[in-house]
Amino acid sequence: TLEACCSRAWTSCFNSTSIMAVEFEGGVVIGADSRTTTGAYIANRVTDKLTPIHERIFCCRSGSAADTQAIADAVTYQLGFHSIELDEAPLVQTAASLFREMCYRYREELMAGIIVAGWDPRRGGQVYTVPVGGMMTRQPVSVGGSGSSYIYGYVDSNYRAGMSKEECLKFTAEALTLAMERDGSSGGVVRLAVVSEQGVERQVILGNQLPKFSTV
Amino acid sequence: MATVSVCQYHSGGFSFENCKRNALLEADINKLGFSSPAARKTGTTICGVVYKDGVVLGADTRATEGMVVADKNCSKIHYISPNIYCCGAGTAADTEMTTQIISSNLELHSLSTGRLPRVTTANRMLKQMLFRYQGYIGAALVLGGVDCNGPHLYSIYPHGSTDKLPYVTMGSGSLAAMAVFEDRYRPNMEEEEAKRLVRDAIAAGIFNDLGSGSNIDLCVITKGKVDYLRPHDMANKKGVRTGSYRYKHGTTGVLTKAVTPLNLEVVEESVQTMDTS
Numbered sequence: 001t002l003e004a005c006c007s008r009a010w011t012s013c014f015n016s017t018s019i020m021a022v023e024f025e026g027g028v029v030i031g032a033d034s035r036t037t038t039g040a041y042i043a044n045r046v047t048d049k050l051t052p053i054h055e056r057i058f059c060c061r062s063g064s065a066a067d068t069q070a071i072a073d074a075v076t077y078q079l080g081f082h083s084i085e086l087d088e089a090p091l092v093q094t095a096a097s098l099f100r101e102m103c104y105r106y107r108e109e110l111m112a113g114i115i116v117a118g119w120d121p122r123r124g125g126q127v128y129t130v131p132v133g134g135m136m137t138r139q140p141v142s143v144g145g146s147g148s149s150y151i152y153g154y155v156d157s158n159y160r161a162g163m164s165k166e167e168c169l170k171f172t173a174e175a176l177t178l179a180m181e182r183d184g185s186s187g188g189v190v191r192l193a194v195v196s197e198q199g200v201e202r203q204v205i206l207g208n209q210l211p212k213f214s215t216v
Numbered sequence: 217m218a219t220v221s222v223c224q225y226h227s228g229g230f231s232f233e234n235c236k237r238n239a240l241l242e243a244d245i246n247k248l249g250f251s252s253p254a255a256r257k258t259g260t261t262i263c264g265v266v267y268k269d270g271v272v273l274g275a276d277t278r279a280t281e282g283m284v285v286a287d288k289n290c291s292k293i294h295y296i297s298p299n300i301y302c303c304g305a306g307t308a309a310d311t312e313m314t315t316q317i318i319s320s321n322l323e324l325h326s327l328s329t330g331r332l333p334r335v336t337t338a339n340r341m342l343k344q345m346l347f348r349y350q351g352y353i354g355a356a357l358v359l360g361g362v363d364c365n366g367p368h369l370y371s372i373y374p375h376g377s378t379d380k381l382p383y384v385t386m387g388s389g390s391l392a393a394m395a396v397f398e399d400r401y402r403p404n405m406e407e408e409e410a411k412r413l414v415r416d417a418i419a420a421g422i423f424n425d426l427g428s429g430s431n432i433d434l435c436v437i438t439k440g441k442v443d444y445l446r447p448h449d450m451a452n453k454k455g456v457r458t459g460s461y462r463y464k465h466g467t468t469g470v471l472t473k474a475v476t477p478l479n480l481e482v483v484e485e486s487v488q489t490m491d492t493s
Binding site for chain 2: 066
């Protein structure tokens with residue numbers, strides 16, 4: 001039986017996660033698995049780890065669920081305020097900087113690995129990664145979470161610059177499927193989103209519809 | 217660990233200065249052979265389900281202090297606002313106080329906005345408070361209610377993370393209850409079916425988890441109406457003794473009888489008047 005109040009038992013953690021973001025001409029494709037665990041129990045098997053920060057800016061959350069939800073709520077507020085002051089759409093880099101500011105300042109207290117991705121009129125589709133510790137860097141493709149270790153090879157060998165939106169979607173879905181296959185603590189469904197000038201398109205790939213790789 | 221908190225003045229939050237003193241006291245008590253009292257926990261099964269017209273919340277009624285049942289019929293479904301109720305698992309005092317604080321703040325907020333409070337507002341307030349205390353407030357909650365946007369159900373963890381789902385379970389009996397939900401949940405159930413489902417989920421927790429027991433409380437929240445069914449099902453009624461074990465006078469034979477009068481003399485007599493004004 002789960003002992004209520006054991007601090008370890010109640011930490012809702014996304015550390016068991018696979019998240020990914022890819023830039024393409026005209027926007028970004030982001031994806032995540034859907035598992036949240038408290039210890040060995042899956043607390044939520046349909047989690048949505050792709051959180052909207054602004055109309056065309058999203059973040060993929062990995063690490064402690066409580067920490068990333070609190071950070072995302074705080075950044076959403078700050079960015080919304082900033083956007084109203086500016087009277088224009090905020091830059092993805094601004095959102096990423098706000099995340100970096102919080103994750104670096106409170107690095108000892110937090111456990112949060114975040115990928116910020118979106119589209120803005122100035123620089124188009126962008127992906128910024130803010131891993132544990134609070135570094136921020138822009139990358140054309142970024143993976144995160146415990147499941148990411150298993151797909152670095154796949155991503156490095158299969159990524160090509162200049163892929164189309166459909167190719168990026170297929171690439172992301174396949175990479176996350178492979179990660180979920182091998183990482184015991186990632187699983188559930190694959191949630192995908194495309195963020196572009198036209199807006200946001202979201203889709204879900206259920207367990208039985210995931211791409212199949214080996215028959216062994 | 218290079219934290220910038222060495223010379224910062226502690227304003228608010230918990231003060232851990234008494235921990236050393238408590239450790240010394242506990243050592244002293246243990247030397248005398250006693251044990252210090254433990255915090256009362258609700259080893260619990262709580263759950264909630266969204267159905268066609270609203271939300272059904274359920275809870276067992278056992279509160280435990282270690283391995284002893286401290287309260288056989290405690291109420292774990294707390295009032296937040298006329299349209300929002302919250303089940304609490306974890307430390308009993310924490311769930312009680314946290315829900316009361318948020319209920320109070322939500323009533324003031326509702327008077328300020330002039331509107332019926334929304335479940336998402338209660339969720340925000342609870343998660344922000346629990347995150348502020350970094351998990352030291354051991355309150356795991358199932359928050360449910362109906363507002364202008366329909367029925368909503370949230371699960372809230374002690375560290376401040378929340379999940380918005382159609383069915384949730386919490387507490388030590390949550391795995392047993394979740395098994396029932398995963399088997400029989402359907403979207404848009406009727407009220408009777410939803411009540412039966414929640415009742416069965418709590419019953420699974422009561423009969424398969426040592427930390428949960430006694431009766432099943434239900435709370436059915438719909439638009440404009442709340443049915444607080446306490447108890448909804450007395451799953452563990454105390455049995456009635458079918459025979460008497462009293463022995464008749466004279467069953468044990470008396471062999472000898474000796475009476476020794478104690479001669480006591482009055483040493484001191486003092487009168488204390490009671491203040492009855």
